[in-house]
Amino acid sequence: MESAEQATRQRIAALLRRYWGFDSFRPVQERIILSVMQGRDTLALLPTGGGKSLTYQIPALAGEGLCIVVTPLVALMKDQVDRLRRQGIRALAIHSGLSARQIDIDLDNCVYGDVKFLYLAPERLVSEAFRLRVRRMRIALLAVDEAHCISQWGYDFRPSYLRIAELRELLPGVPVLALTASATPRVAEDIMEKLRFSAPHLLRGDFMRPNLSYSVRRTDDKNEQLLRVIRNVGGSGIVYVRTREGAEQVAAMLHDEGIAAGYYHGGLSHAERVARQDDWISGRTPVMVATNAFGMGIDKADVRYVVHYTMSDSLESYYQEAGRAGRDGGRSYALLLVAPDDRERVARRFEAEYPPLDRVRSIYEKICSFLQIALGDGAGSCHPFNLREFCSREHLYDGTVRSALKILSQNGYMTLIEESVNPARLLFCISRDDLYRLRVVRDDLDHIVRVLLRLYEGVFTDFRPIDEEEIARWSGYTTDKVRELLKRLWQLRVIRYIPANRSPLLCMDEERLPVADLYISPESYRLRRERTRERFERMLAYAAEEEGCRSAFLARHFGEENPPDCGICDICLARKRQGGTDPGTDPERLLLRLLAGGALEPRQIAAAMPLAPEKTAALLDRLRDEGKISVGKEGKVAINR
Numbered sequence: 001m002e003s004a005e006q007a008t009r010q011r012i013a014a015l016l017r018r019y020w021g022f023d024s025f026r027p028v029q030e031r032i033i034l035s036v037m038q039g040r041d042t043l044a045l046l047p048t049g050g051g052k053s054l055t056y057q058i059p060a061l062a063g064e065g066l067c068i069v070v071t072p073l074v075a076l077m078k079d080q081v082d083r084l085r086r087q088g089i090r091a092l093a094i095h096s097g098l099s100a101r102q103i104d105i106d107l108d109n110c111v112y113g114d115v116k117f118l119y120l121a122p123e124r125l126v127s128e129a130f131r132l133r134v135r136r137m138r139i140a141l142l143a144v145d146e147a148h149c150i151s152q153w154g155y156d157f158r159p160s161y162l163r164i165a166e167l168r169e170l171l172p173g174v175p176v177l178a179l180t181a182s183a184t185p186r187v188a189e190d191i192m193e194k195l196r197f198s199a200p201h202l203l204r205g206d207f208m209r210p211n212l213s214y215s216v217r218r219t220d221d222k223n224e225q226l227l228r229v230i231r232n233v234g235g236s237g238i239v240y241v242r243t244r245e246g247a248e249q250v251a252a253m254l255h256d257e258g259i260a261a262g263y264y265h266g267g268l269s270h271a272e273r274v275a276r277q278d279d280w281i282s283g284r285t286p287v288m289v290a291t292n293a294f295g296m297g298i299d300k301a302d303v304r305y306v307v308h309y310t311m312s313d314s315l316e317s318y319y320q321e322a323g324r325a326g327r328d329g330g331r332s333y334a335l336l337l338v339a340p341d342d343r344e345r346v347a348r349r350f351e352a353e354y355p356p357l358d359r360v361r362s363i364y365e366k367i368c369s370f371l372q373i374a375l376g377d378g379a380g381s382c383h384p385f386n387l388r389e390f391c392s393r394e395h396l397y398d399g400t401v402r403s404a405l406k407i408l409s410q411n412g413y414m415t416l417i418e419e420s421v422n423p424a425r426l427l428f429c430i431s432r433d434d435l436y437r438l439r440v441v442r443d444d445l446d447h448i449v450r451v452l453l454r455l456y457e458g459v460f461t462d463f464r465p466i467d468e469e470e471i472a473r474w475s476g477y478t479t480d481k482v483r484e485l486l487k488r489l490w491q492l493r494v495i496r497y498i499p500a501n502r503s504p505l506l507c508m509d510e511e512r513l514p515v516a517d518l519y520i521s522p523e524s525y526r527l528r529r530e531r532t533r534e535r536f537e538r539m540l541a542y543a544a545e546e547e548g549c550r551s552a553f554l555a556r557h558f559g560e561e562n563p564p565d566c567g568i569c570d571i572c573l574a575r576k577r578q579g580g581t582d583p584g585t586d587p588e589r590l591l592l593r594l595l596a597g598g599a600l601e602p603r604q605i606a607a608a609m610p611l612a613p614e615k616t617a618a619l620l621d622r623l624r625d626e627g628k629i630s631v632g633k634e635g636k637v638a639i640n641r
Helices: 002-020 027-037 054-062 074-086 100-112 122-126 128-134 159-170 185-194 222-233 244-256 270-282 315-322 342-353 357-370 387-394 398-410 432-437 443-455 468-475 479-491 522-544 550-557 570-577 587-595 602-608 613-625
Strands: 042-045 066-070 091-094 117-120 139-144 176-180 202-204 212-218 236-240 261-264 287-290 303-308 332-338 382-384 414-422 424-428 464-466 495-498 501-508 629-631 637-639
Touching: 002 027, 002 054, 027 042, 027 054, 027 202, 042 185, 054 066, 054 139, 054 176, 074 091, 074 117, 091 100, 100 128, 117 122, 122 128, 122 159, 128 159, 139 159, 159 185, 176 185, 212 550, 212 570, 222 236, 222 244, 222 303, 222 332, 244 261, 244 287, 261 270, 270 287, 303 315, 315 522, 315 550, 332 522, 342 398, 342 522, 357 387, 357 398, 387 398, 398 414, 398 522, 443 468, 443 479, 464 468, 468 479, 479 495, 522 550, 550 570, 587 602, 587 613, 587 637, 602 613, 613 629
Parallel strands: 042 176, 042 202, 066 117, 066 139, 091 117, 139 176, 212 332, 236 287, 236 303, 261 287, 303 332
Antiparallel strands: 382 501, 414 501, 424 464, 424 495, 629 637
């Protein structure tokens, strides 16, 4: 048994070196990988930046068959696919930016080709094209990213995630690896139940970040405190605000103070967001002021500080966002700014999160009318949805509309998918018989109509996604020429044509119902309201904490028992200055906890330890002499197993 496990360890270590260039796993990564390779259903709780993707990529590469990865984030799946392809690994992503024909081709490749990874959104699990083929795929592992979305008690519940359990019925014997960076013990239990684990099995990473100093500052002047942090800490940082207007205002204030700052929010065009993100990652704009639309999946290790100018909705959100600082192991700072009236602001925000049910029904009706969806129609359809335009036309606050949409989604009526790449769509406005009788005066228009009919079915009954590049290949025209001809057919009222675009999509999960038939469970509404209030209260409790360690407070929230004090948060440092005892900050214990996250260079350790550099060096020498740590070929320090 030991020799077989040792052989497995050697095999996965070789894959890690070959594809990622690392000499060793972080301790919990290896445990998760071995658990998956033993065929066990596994829930992995790994903190932000904890290397979640490796825990399903390595097992898939070590064995035969395909790994299906369910994730709600299109940008992340594209990023992962691009990275895998650069390493010579075949991976595909199914998302709304593909035509129906391309999706069919990709799914067939998963059945007959040598594809190792298939990324798709949870909404795709119920599509007929997927279900017809999934039984014929040789699937070795089902990985569920952002698994907290399946729990109704989590902070980001999405009904589409409940479909994953149905997929398990089609894949008997295939283990599931559920991954999340932010699940409380109650949510973790719910995840395992909803995903129908054969037996509860949870592996938890270390939620303590020895190099990340958490602080809360109560102030009447948030701008002054923010400027002090940016000027004293330096380097790259993120400032989180609540609203789009707030992002623009704070960035303008920093710019007036001579600080190179940009802003980022969901109201910017895709090209603007990409450009601003590139400027920040490259260091041209070191400070990014952003809503929570920024940061998910961003691979930047040297973020020195994350400042929350306004309070997050929950500790789960706060921990994820603050955790984007210091992934390189160097000393970093997570600061929450609290004004005297913030508690009242949070209370008002909480009330706005749950508008009265009559208001929710009214918003549902207005949205359906805005999208021109008739009663009894629309089931399964998706529509580009400009939230800002809708709110402006109906004189509604966008926060209230978002809250109503979340409630409608949780009850299975409609789902807002943020920032989708939407393929071009068309629908013939005249019947097939009328089309054949129509005498098109231009040969090129007649030719493009024939190509459309040859490539796409169902274009007389519903809008169908089309691929303009594919039409160009079959027609012999350029892509620009194809778009010109489609617009001309649109002008002639032969077709209705929606060009490809990037915008949020609103998908109708059910047909449009009369408002009187729209049922939202009062009990479900009440329970979710209570859970949301609990999350707000925990966030407020963290902000009000004055006695205990902030890192330990967060670790306990995520289920760690008796976590040590960090020694570097504002409360621990204040206690040190007052001469109080601090048993949780034993230097050896702190250093070993720091290395538990993976091998580090001595300079990274020195930056993260609350000691003078010479004392840190002496501690490293002692632990090496005692055989507790070693220095690898690349000069990195690691814990000896």
